[in-house]
Amino acid sequence: MGNISIIGTGNMARTIGARAVAGGNTVEVIGRDQSKAADLAKALGSGAKTGEWGTAPAGDIVIMALLHNAVVPVVAHYGDALAGKVVVDISNPFNSTFDGLAHREETSIAQEVAKAAPAGTAVVKAFNTVFRHVLEKGRPDVFLAGDNAQAKASVEAFVKSLGLRPLDVGPLKMAHWLEGAGVVTVSLANHGVGNFDFALSITELPV
Amino acid sequence: MGNISIIGTGNMARTIGARAVAGGNTVEVIGRDQSKAADLAKALGSGAKTGEWGTAPAGDIVIMALLHNAVVPVVAHYGDALAGKVVVDISNPFNSTFDGLAHREETSIAQEVAKAAPAGTAVVKAFNTVFRHVLEKGRPDVFLAGDNAQAKASVEAFVKSLGLRPLDVGPLKMAHWLEGAGVVTVSLANHGVGNFDFALSITELPV
Numbered sequence: 001m002g003n004i005s006i007i008g009t010g011n012m013a014r015t016i017g018a019r020a021v022a023g024g025n026t027v028e029v030i031g032r033d034q035s036k037a038a039d040l041a042k043a044l045g046s047g048a049k050t051g052e053w054g055t056a057p058a059g060d061i062v063i064m065a066l067l068h069n070a071v072v073p074v075v076a077h078y079g080d081a082l083a084g085k086v087v088v089d090i091s092n093p094f095n096s097t098f099d100g101l102a103h104r105e106e107t108s109i110a111q112e113v114a115k116a117a118p119a120g121t122a123v124v125k126a127f128n129t130v131f132r133h134v135l136e137k138g139r140p141d142v143f144l145a146g147d148n149a150q151a152k153a154s155v156e157a158f159v160k161s162l163g164l165r166p167l168d169v170g171p172l173k174m175a176h177w178l179e180g181a182g183v184v185t186v187s188l189a190n191h192g193v194g195n196f197d198f199a200l201s202i203t204e205l206p207v
Numbered sequence: 208m209g210n211i212s213i214i215g216t217g218n219m220a221r222t223i224g225a226r227a228v229a230g231g232n233t234v235e236v237i238g239r240d241q242s243k244a245a246d247l248a249k250a251l252g253s254g255a256k257t258g259e260w261g262t263a264p265a266g267d268i269v270i271m272a273l274l275h276n277a278v279v280p281v282v283a284h285y286g287d288a289l290a291g292k293v294v295v296d297i298s299n300p301f302n303s304t305f306d307g308l309a310h311r312e313e314t315s316i317a318q319e320v321a322k323a324a325p326a327g328t329a330v331v332k333a334f335n336t337v338f339r340h341v342l343e344k345g346r347p348d349v350f351l352a353g354d355n356a357q358a359k360a361s362v363e364a365f366v367k368s369l370g371l372r373p374l375d376v377g378p379l380k381m382a383h384w385l386e387g388a389g390v391v392t393v394s395l396a397n398h399g400v401g402n403f404d405f406a407l408s409i410t411e412l413p414v
Contacts, residue, residue, distance in 0.1 A: 099380065104313060138412045143391070168399030169391055173306065177394075180387035184350070184376055187384075188409065192375030197412040202395065205345045205404040 001025045002158045005057035007074060008065030009036040012090065014043070015136045016063060016127070021046045023161035028058045056081040061088060061158055064113070068093040068102065071109050076116045083118040086151040089175070090127040092182040099187055101179055108175035110145070122151030125175035126159070126166075128182045129200045131189075140199030143167045143181065145174040167202060208232045209365045212264035214281065215272030216243040219297065221250070222343045223270060223334070228253045230368035235265045263288040268295060268365055271320070275300040275309065278316050283323045290325045293358040296382070297334040299389040306394055308386055315382035317352070329358030332382035333366070333373075335389045336407045338396075347406030350374050350388065352381040374409060 001024040006013045009031035020027050021044050029044070030051040031037035041048040051057055054077060062082065064071045068091035075082065089110040093102040110125035117123060124146035127135070134140050142159045144166055146152045152168060159166035169178060181200060189196045208231035213220045216238035227234050228251050236251070237258040238244035248255040258264055261284060269289065271278045275298035282289065296317040300309040317332035324330060331353035334342070341347050349366045351373055353359045359375060366373035376385060388407060396403045 099377065100313070100384075106307070106311060134412060138410075140410065143395075166399070167395060170306065170394040170398040174391065174394050177307075177387040177391045180384040181391055183384045184381065184388055187377040187381050188350075188374060191377040192373070193409065193411075198409045199412075201408050201410040202400065202405045203345075203347065203408040203410075204400075205341060205406075 001161050002061055002154065003059045004028070004158065005030060005051060005059030005062045006065050007031075007057070007062060009033065009040050010065060011132050013065035014040055015132050016065060016090075017044045017048065019135065019162040020158070021048060023163065025158065025161055026059070030057060054078060054081065057085065059085075061086045061154060063088045063090065065090065067091070068109050072112045072116050075113050080118045083120045086122050086124060086148075086154055087113060087117060088124050088126050088155060089113050090125075092128050093179060094183065094186065098183070098190070100183060106176055108179050110175035111172055114147075114172060122146065122148035123172060124148075124151055124155045125172065125178050126155055128178055129185050131185070131196050131199070134197065134199050138199065139164055141165050141167050141201040143169050143178055143200070145169045145172055145178055147172045208368050209268055209361065210266045211235070211365065212237055212258060212266030212269045213272050214238075214264070214269060216240065216247045217272060218339050220270075220272035221247055222339050223272060223297075224251045224255065226342065226369040227365070228255060230370065232365065232368055233266070237264060261285060261288065264292065266292075268293045268361060270295045270297065272297065274298070275316050279319045279323050282320050287325045290327045293329050293331060293355075293361055294320060294324060295331050295333050295362060296320050297332075299335050300386060301390065301393065305390070305397070307390060313383055315386050317382035318379055321354075321379060329353065329355035330379060331355075331358055331362045332379065332385050333362055335385055336392050338392070338403050338406070341404065341406050345406065346371055348372050348374050348408040350376050350385055350407070352376045352379055352385055354379045
């Protein structure tokens, strides 16, 4: 199983951390607030450890479990400490009305992370179409995108260790349309579905 | 059941027409080439009729089954003949490499149709995430978007008559992100899934 670092101590960090531990992964929790990181690591149990903010994470895969507008600044702050890592961006840069993206250009947080990250760092977009409580309670499909095949394979293996199906959408530029799929998912919740108890998925023929 | 006009005589017109007839709808086929329209109407059977290109369609719902770059010009050509109709745009304005949209701005064919259509015409985006052969053989979810609630309700009733589940994604501006979901679907086929025998869908908890 994998060696995972999670940067962030909020709800999504807790949910991914819990599934990661259950899936047999080694988990490190890193927070700007060391006591919150320690609390989360303790809650996760199974040998989850705490890392030090801003220094090289222990995990091969580093999941940025942060608000979308914090992801690029934190990656820039880490700088060379992320060299050689697989950085996973799970963020949804929604606009204030949740019916579009905060950035109007055809980019994504994941693509901006790739620009900010040191050479030798691979970036993968994943998990952003999944509501947190659905990730906690269900078995949603996990769409992902990235330019580095080896990095994607390791994230796919991690996703499988969580008991979930990874679905490769292609190169990192597809992160823009995955962020758009996040918009579609929230808008479905606010309109036709009327609740948040579902996940975007694929259904294979024959159905 | 509904009263449907289909403008176009290609594969998508045939597939939607066949399901529409099977669902008990009255179907009119309209083509620039009158003989192709007559051939398709005959193939559909069940009283499917042929309309006259450029004059007011018989159906309350008018499905534009055309290549994406033909939709807006044809709507403009029809002009006032579409007043009062529910116009359904099903197109995918893919770029030449199928990894993005042909238009870089944050718009959609459906939104451009709404600008070109006469007052009193309601536009609904629907069906664009569904591969044609999946619509023929399976029971895919049908995502839709539009600003007119009554028009969306009539398209939803039509989708249900086909034995499919309509999923309202919200206002017409969401058509941009549904076109993006079309990009995601094709890119999934070309990458992680490796074939086109699936549909984008939603899976509800508990799963």
